[in-house]
Structures are given as C-alpha cells and as structure tokens.
Amino acid sequence: MRAAAPSASEVRIRSGASHAGGVLRLLPLMLLCALILAACASAPPEPQNARLAQAADYNRRGEAALKQGDYGRAQGFYREALRIDLSTEHSEGIAINSINLARAHQLAGERSLAHQTLDSLLGASALHLAPELVAAARLRKALLYQDEGKLADAGDWAERSEALCKDAGCAWRGTLLNLRARLALARADAGAALVLAGQALAVNRTRAAGEEIANSLRLQAEARIHQQQFAAALAPLDEALALDKRLGLPERIEADLALMGEAHAGAGNAEQAREFRLRAASVSKQRVPAE
C-alpha cells in the first residue's frame, strides 16, 4: 500500500524545519565568530603611561621596604617615584608619594625632614591637589606633631584637615575623629574623647575600616577608664581585641590586653588584671619592635 504523497504545504514546512535545524547547528559557530570579532574590535584598555607605571612600581617597592622596616630604602623608592611624578606633573602621585615619604622620614626619626616634605607639598598651590589629598597631608602633619608631643599644633592641623574632610564620604574622616579623641584624652577631657570616639566608630563602621574601628573602640575604653567606669570599658576592649587579632596586629593586641588589665584592676578583679597583664607582657616579649 503506497503512502499518500505529501502536500505542497507539508513539503514547505519540512523544508523550513530542516533549514531551521541547519541554522541551529551553525548557531554556536556563528556566535563564536561574532564573539571573536567583537573581542578583536573592542577598544583596548587605555594604555598606562609608562612613566606612571614606573612611578607606581617604585611606590609599591617603597611600601614593601617600609613594611620590612627598611626606612632608608623606602625613602629612596618614594623619592624616585616622586621625581617621576614631578617630571610628569602628576599631582595625585606627587601628593601620595610626598605623604608616604614624610611617613618614611618620621619612622626613621627624621621629623624635620618629614615636616619639610609635607610643607613643600602643602605650599605647592600650583599643583591644584584634590581636597581629599590636601586633607590627608594635613592629617599626616597633625599625626607628626602628635608624635612629637606638640599637642596644640597637632590639634591645629587636625582642624585644618577637618575643614576639607567634613562629610562621611571623606576617606580620612574616621581617622581624623579618632585623632581628635586621642588629643582630647591627652587633655584629660574624657567626656569629649568619648563623644568623638563614638562618632569615629560610627563613621569607621560605615566604611568597614577594621583597624580604625578597633582604634575607636580602644579610645572609648580608655575614656571610660579615665571616667572610672571600668566595667563599661571591657566590652569595647573585647571587640577591639577580637578585631586586632583578626588583623594580626601584635602591638595593638598588647595595648588591648594592657588596657583590659587596667580595667579589671580598676574594677577590683585583681586576679583577672594579673592574667591580662601577663598576657600583654607575653605578647610584648614575642613581638619584634617593627610590629
């Protein structure tokens, strides 16, 4: 029995279906070709200026030398990066490397050179630096004065920095508030220190700035200890200790433990105070000075 011949419309449908199948088979190949062509035709990334790449490399080496405690070499690298940035009038790089060089001088005990470096940067009005970088330079100056024990000058420069770093969007806002809290503590104004440390903590938590969060907590605890509220100092210290342990910062772990010992001693827990002080001494014994 012969099968019935397909009608013209059936033939068209089958033919169309077979063409569709062929297109589907070709589709991956076509997509691959299109992808390769699109990739080849896509604009290459903006080539980085070779001089800036070199400056970035020196900057990175400077940071590595600084972490190793080799301040002389770090200064050399930062000076070279600065020279390149100056030769290309790269104002952002000039600011970054000047501030870093000042820090390297400070760590090497060359405070006058650190001041000179920052003064040169802050005096170069022709650079038209971004306000945030000027704020960073002023903050570095304030930290430098604080390191020298010139607290009035430190406060003055902190205020100047804050003038350009008022909103929470400023990267140094939390650090600045912490510094102001520390200066308030140095003036024995524990109330102001507590308020400023609280503001700093809020800003730092927003920015998830781990080290500065721990600093804010430690400052709060120190303010509480000043106010003889020893029990209230323990909670922030617990959190600060946990954070510092997570970040692996031996010097701050030691500070946290020492403050915990102080808080416990103030609260009359002599045994616990002794335990924390022993732990602080143990950490101090094991860590190297650079840490």
Added chain:
Amino acid sequence: MDVDISPQRKLRRSVLWFALTALLLLLALIGGLAWKQGAFAKTTQLYFFAKTAYGMSKGMAVKFSGFRIGSVEEVSLEPNGSVKVRMVIGNAYTHFISKDSKARLGKEGLIGASIIEIEPGESGARQVADNDVLAFARLRDFNDLAQDLVNQIQPILTDVKMITEFINDPDNDLRQTIKNVNRASAALVETTQEIRHLVQSSDQRVGAVSAQVGTLLQHAGERLDQVGASLKTLDEKVPGLMLKADKTLENLQAATANVKKITDESVEQVPGILRDGKAAAEDAREIVGGAKKAWPVRNFVTPQQETLIPLDSHESGSAQRK
C-alpha cells in the same frame, strides 16, 4: 511538485554575507595592526662598512641620542673581506642624520646589548638620502679596557724585575757599599783594641776613670763586634733573599699572565652570557607585556596605581608608648 526553495537561498545568502563581512573585518584588523606596528611606515636605507662583524647582528637597534630610530636589516660579507651593514631608518628621523654623521658600535652600559649609535655630523652638511654610506667607528669595549690595563701593568712588572736584578748583582754599588761598611767595622774593632791597650798602660793616676773608660770602651767594642757580625750575616743572607724575591716576582709575573689569559677568555664569554641573559629577560618582559595587552588577558590585569600608606590614628600613640 511545487517546492519553494527561496528560504534556503536566503539562508545561504545570509551566511555568505556574514562570512564576507567577518573576513573583511579580519583583514581590516590585520591591516590596522600592521599599520600600528609600522609595516607601512616609510624608511630610508643607510649603509656602513666595518672591518669585522664582531658584535653586530641583524635586528640590533640603531639609536640617536638614546632613542631608537631604526634597526640593522642585513650584515653581509663583501668580496674584499669587509663587512657591509644595511640599516633601515624611519623617515621621521632622517633629518637628524647628515651625510657626515658617523655610525658607532657601542653598548648600552658596560655590559648592555650592542647598539649602533648615530653620531651627528656638522650642522652644515646635507641630510642623508636613501642608500647613503656613513663612516663607521667601533667604540672601546670591555675587552679593549682589559687589554689596556694589562699593557699598563706589564712595563711596571718589567721595571720591578730590573730593580731586583740590579740589587742582586754582586758588582753593583749597593753591594760594594755594604762590603765597605763591613771592612770599616772590622778596622774599627782593631782600633778599639789598640785604644784599650793604650789606656791600660797609661798613667795610674787616672786609674779609676781609666777603668770606667776601659769598661765603656769594652762595651763599645762588644757592640761593634756585634755590628760587624750582623753585617756579615746580612752580607751572607742578602743574596739568598734577593734570589727568593726574584723568584717571587717571576711567580707573580706568571700569575699575572694566567690572570690575563683568564680575563681574555672571560671577556669573550661573560659579556655574551650577560647580553644573552639581558636579552632573554627583555624578551620575556616584552612577551608578558604583550600578553597583558592582548584580549582576554588584558581584562584580568589591572594597571598598578600609586597608593597612599594608610593614615592610622594609633601610630603616633604607639610611638609615645614606646
């Protein structure tokens, strides 16, 4: 049977157009890349002739004031034994090169890669044209410096040997002087003995004083005897010492010759090894650099940025605690 095949044709036509467009785009891309690599840049050929091809190779850089302006395209040996070097210079740089400019074979640093450095000529001379020939000079390299050093040390060693031989000669003035001193010392001993006898036989009134003088003179005589003995010993030992010094100097000269030989061998090998190492490192850097710029690697590589050391409110406090 009525079969409509127009969709199949349409599909073929579409695929054909697609493939054609892709091919055209690919050709345009290749053309663009070739243009960017300077394949269509206009160049000028320049030549120079050298006595030897040592240190020269195809592809080496041609530089002007430290900038790469072209490359060596061909190094060939002429029938007369000289070496013909063909350079290709970008037309953008030919206005720096005058007809009396000189090509010099030098190195980038003491152990850097060899390059051809174009030294500018007089300002009034005409600019070079295609197929012009430049004068050539070879700069002094590490081998030449080492040879100069050896040439300077050699006469010094010869002088030292001559001085030693002069001292060792038994007829020279120095030796004669030592012998005369020896003889004079012996005569002095005899004189002292005579004085001693004379004093012993002198007036008894100055007995005590004479005895003291005698003792003193006796001591002087003893000392002079010792001096004489010492000089005699010296006279015996000096030739041996001089012989030893001479041998030592000969050994030193032989050692210097060995050092020169080693230096000569090193000079041939070490710079080559260092050059190869540097070239390999540069190649690797170029390959990595190229790979970083190529798709898709470039999408995964972020360019380095200068970063600020974090400002830390705790840092100064910690310094105070310390």
